[in-house]
Amino acid sequence: MTEIRLHNSRTRRKQPFAPLDAQDVRMYVCGPTVYDRAHLGNARPVVVFDVLYRLLRHVYGKKHVTYVRNFTDVDDKINARARMLQEGGDTRSLNEIIRALTDETIDWYHADMDALGALRPNHEPRATEFIVQMVAMIQGLIDKGHAYAAEGHVLFDVRSYPEYGKLSGRSVDDMIAGARVEVAPYKRDPMDFVLWKPSSVEEPGWDSPWGRGRPGWHIECSAMSHELLGPAFDIHGGGIDLQFPHHENEIAQSCCAHPDADFANFWLHNEMVQVEGKKMSKSLGNFFTVRDLLDELEKRMPKRVAGEVIRLVMIKSHYRQPMDWTEAAAKEAEATLRKWARATENVQSEKIDQRVIDALSDDLNVWGAITVLNELAANGDGSALLGSARFLGLLSEEVRAISQATEAYFDLQKLLILRAEARKEKNFARADLIRKRLDDFGIQLVDQSATVTAPKFEVFKIEEVIQSLPPEDKENLLGQEEYVVPRIFNNKAFSDRYQSFVARKVLGELE
RNA sequence: GGCGAGUUGGCGGAGUGGUUACGCAGCGGAUUGCAAAUCCGUGUACAGGAGUUCGAUUCUCCUACUCGCCUCCA
Numbered sequence: 001m002t003e004i005r006l007h008n009s010r011t012r013r014k015q016p017f018a019p020l021d022a023q024d025v026r027m028y029v030c031g032p033t034v035y036d037r038a039h040l041g042n043a044r045p046v047v048v049f050d051v052l053y054r055l056l057r058h059v060y061g062k063k064h065v066t067y068v069r070n071f072t073d074v075d076d077k078i079n080a081r082a083r084m085l086q087e088g089g090d091t092r093s094l095n096e097i098i099r100a101l102t103d104e105t106i107d108w109y110h111a112d113m114d115a116l117g118a119l120r121p122n123h124e125p126r127a128t129e130f131i132v133q134m135v136a137m138i139q140g141l142i143d144k145g146h147a148y149a150a151e152g153h154v155l156f157d158v159r160s161y162p163e164y165g166k167l168s169g170r171s172v173d174d175m176i177a178g179a180r181v182e183v184a185p186y187k188r189d190p191m192d193f194v195l196w197k198p199s200s201v202e203e204p205g206w207d208s209p210w211g212r213g214r215p216g217w218h219i220e221c222s223a224m225s226h227e228l229l230g231p232a233f234d235i236h237g238g239g240i241d242l243q244f245p246h247h248e249n250e251i252a253q254s255c256c257a258h259p260d261a262d263f264a265n266f267w268l269h270n271e272m273v274q275v276e277g278k279k280m281s282k283s284l285g286n287f288f289t290v291r292d293l294l295d296e297l298e299k300r301m302p303k304r305v306a307g308e309v310i311r312l313v314m315i316k317s318h319y320r321q322p323m324d325w326t327e328a329a330a331k332e333a334e335a336t337l338r339k340w341a342r343a344t345e346n347v348q349s350e351k352i353d354q355r356v357i358d359a360l361s362d363d364l365n366v367w368g369a370i371t372v373l374n375e376l377a378a379n380g381d382g383s384a385l386l387g388s389a390r391f392l393g394l395l396s397e398e399v400r401a402i403s404q405a406t407e408a409y410f411d412l413q414k415l416l417i418l419r420a421e422a423r424k425e426k427n428f429a430r431a432d433l434i435r436k437r438l439d440d441f442g443i444q445l446v447d448q449s450a451t452v453t454a455p456k457f458e459v460f461k462i463e464e465v466i467q468s469l470p471p472e473d474k475e476n477l478l479g480q481e482e483y484v485v486p487r488i489f490n491n492k493a494f495s496d497r498y499q500s501f502v503a504r505k506v507l508g509e510l511e
Numbered sequence: 512g513g514c515g516a517g518u519u520g521g522c523g524g525a526g527u528g529g530u531u532a533c534g535c536a537g538c539g540g541a542u543u544g545c546a547a548a549u550c551c552g553u554g555u556a557c558a559g560g561a562g563u564u565c566g567a568u569u570c571u572c573c574u575a576c577u578c579g580c581c582u583c584c585a
Contacts, residue, residue, distance in 0.1 A: 012515085030585075041585045077583070165514095168580080174513050175581070217583090239585030244514085246584095271516080272579065279579085316524080316534090320516080322578070329523075332535055342549090359525095367524055371533045428544055435546085446547055454548095 002059050004361045006235075007320060009243060009267040010167060014363055017266060019234050025056050025065045026233035028225045028264065030242055031124070033072040034105035035081045037289035038112050040325060041239070041273045041280060047311055048270045048319040048364070049237050050118040054391060055360050058352070067121040068228050070221060071109075073102040074127050074204055074214055094202050102126075112290040115307035116314075117393035123228050127220040131206045134215045134223040137257050138195045138208075146256040149210050150186035152198035158191045161252045167267065168244035193249050195219050218249035226254065231261030240269040270319040276326050288325070301334065304398035309333045311393060315366045336370075341400045343377040343385055350387030357391075366392070412443070412503040416453050418510070419445075434506065441465050441502040455499075462498065477501055 004017040019025040029049045032042050049067075056065045082097040090097055110120070127134075138154050141147035146160045158164045158172055165171050172191050194216035199205030205212040225233065231254070238247065247267065254263040272279070275286040290310070297306035312333040317323040353376060359368030369392065376385040389395040415434060422430040435445045442461030446454045466474060477497055 032585075033583090039585085043585085045585050075583090168514070170514050170581075240516085241580065241584060244581065270585075272585075274578090318524080321524090322517090324523090326523095328535085332523080336534075365525070367533075368526085371525070374533060423544080426544070432545075444547090447543085447545090 002357055002361050004055065004059060005363055006266055006268060007363050009269050012169075015266075017234075019060065020232060020265065022060055023064050025060050025235075026229040027053065027056070027065070027067045027235040027237065028221070028229055028233060029067070029069045029121070029236075030221060030238035030246065031069040031071050032109060033075045033077055034102045034109065035075070035078040036105065037291050038109050039280070039287060039289045040275070040293065042109075043113065043116060043290050043310070044273050044314055044319075044323060045237060045239055045270050046113050046118050047116055047314045049268075050393065051315055051360065051364055051366065052235070052237070052268070053119060053121075054393065055357070055364070058357060058391070059361075066123070066229065068123045068125065068225065069121040070224055071102070071106055071124060071126045072217070072220060073098075073106075074220075075217065078102060079203055095204055098204060108291070112294070115294055115303070116290065116311045117307055117396070118311075119393075125224045125228060127215070127224070128204075130220065130224050130227060131215065133227050134219045135196075135206070135208050137219060137223050137226070137253065138215075140257050141195065141253065144256060144259075146252075147195055148188065152211050152213065153186060153194055154196040154210055155187060155192040156195055156249065156252060156256075157188060158193070158252065159189055161256055163255070164191075164252050165248065167248050167251055170244070193218065193245065195253070218246055219253060221246075221250050222253040222257065225250075225264075226258065231258035231263070233264055235266045235268060236264030237268040237270070240271055243267075243269055268319075271322045274322050274324045277324055280325075293325075297330065302398060302401075304396055305334065305337065308337055308394050308396065308399050312336065315392065316370060318367065319364055337394065337399055340373065340377055340385060340389055340395055343380065344382045344389075344395065344400055347382035347386050349383040350390060351383050352387045352391050353381075353384045356388040412455060412499040415503045415506060416445075416455070418507075420453065423447075430510075434510070437506045437509065438502065441506075443499070443502060473501070 005014050006017050007014045027049070029045060032038055038046075046069075049069075053065065053067050078098055078101065079094070082094050082101055085097050085101070086092075086094060092100070106126075114120075138147060141156065142149065142154065145157075147154055147156050149155075165175070172189070175191055196208060196210055196213050196215055196219075198211055198213045203214070205214050225236070236247070236250075251263055255261075274280060275288065278286060280286055280288070293310060294303075294306050297309055301309070309330055310333075313325065313329045314323060316329075316333070353372055355372045356369040359365045359372060362368065369388070373385055373388055373392075376382075376388065386395060386400075415438070419431050419434040422428070422434070438445055438455070442458040442465055444456040444458055446456060466477065469477070477494070
């Protein structure tokens, strides 16, 4: 069996991965707080751990891997967002708004992550559905002397857990010296963190032995991983920024609540996302949601390609290195996909190259795998290329289609035939005129051989053309439909109508 | 101040104690009515210093620089 080696943050080195139970390999990844569209930074761990999930499924079998990723749907950021909506005139109760907001955000998240080719985890628990388990775990911590109630809060006593700080390599005393912790009078130690806190009447809250309240941020992952994966499991993942305090606190809670188990065996952390070399932040104005980026890319390429472009840019950086989103990287990724699409034209079978598995098994060396794919493309081994690319979540049918040079384009096809004849007769004036006129309408012709020509659609230009058309032409083309330009590729009916419209017009001019 | 990661050719990005992946760009050529695409060829880089060694980009130490975390953050 392939040996997987992973960099374990816990030991700070690469180690051979051995599951606790090869029949049930278990992985938990910290998911998003659902109050807004997922941004690029949210997407990175999704894609990174998707690659790992695929690898585990390949090595241990699809039925022998359990992947859990949570939704944090109780959080002060959510409350704040809901209040904002309320102040903006929303008349529903805060709780109704919160429910609607989190539901909608989860739908968005699914749509966006699906677009990136990420497989859905086996379980996607919502924090609010595990309050009972959290309360039980908190009570257990109090009973064992690791937590205490004070003024409606329950706090974890960090001094009761000598290992606290081990994952992130810091000591409680050092951190206090840093003195950036909230000092609350009811805390025994400044580093003590909240397990439970009181809620106002308006805020979401649940009854508990400590009064009506809601859980602190960290306890949900401890409670849900325990419920779904057991007290000990194999891999716990998330962004490096979660290493402290979130994961440190999870470890403290879980290990104290279940002292006989070892909680997560391997800890994996992905590095952060940058944009054009700079940290992505709202203040720098380089903050993108996945949806923003997809919309932008979909202006110039089919939808599915846009998703794979983002995916490829994301996985080509090693997960423990900062990932830089640049326009150049997106272009390069697109070109790579086209190249592979061409190399797999007419390929029917798929097989996975073992060298791709071997590369990924070495701490997810995706670039090593891509090197293999490039080699397969160069050597013309289409089925290994297709199978291996698919394994990485790339080269879906829609993406392969971008390479296809010939396709029936109705009336447009007639025009292309006319032009091919003109070229054959060396009537280049006529051939170039056809190309020029189509270009005026945003349809670019690319000759691939003496007889094969591929049309490409320039969406911006088409938008301009449409805006400048007489009203009746416009209405004929658009019909009653709501026309959104970036979606031209997704609207076959419109696309066909437009091609026919242009082709007839140009044909008319030629006669 | 504390903790951590990193510094490889123009850019991105692997890897190795001695034979310099790969991709993009560039350059040269082929092909092409033109445009685009495609194909072939081409690149001796490993932050600086000291040490270990027959030999270090690869190991050790130091220095410099970059980045992240320490506060909500993926």
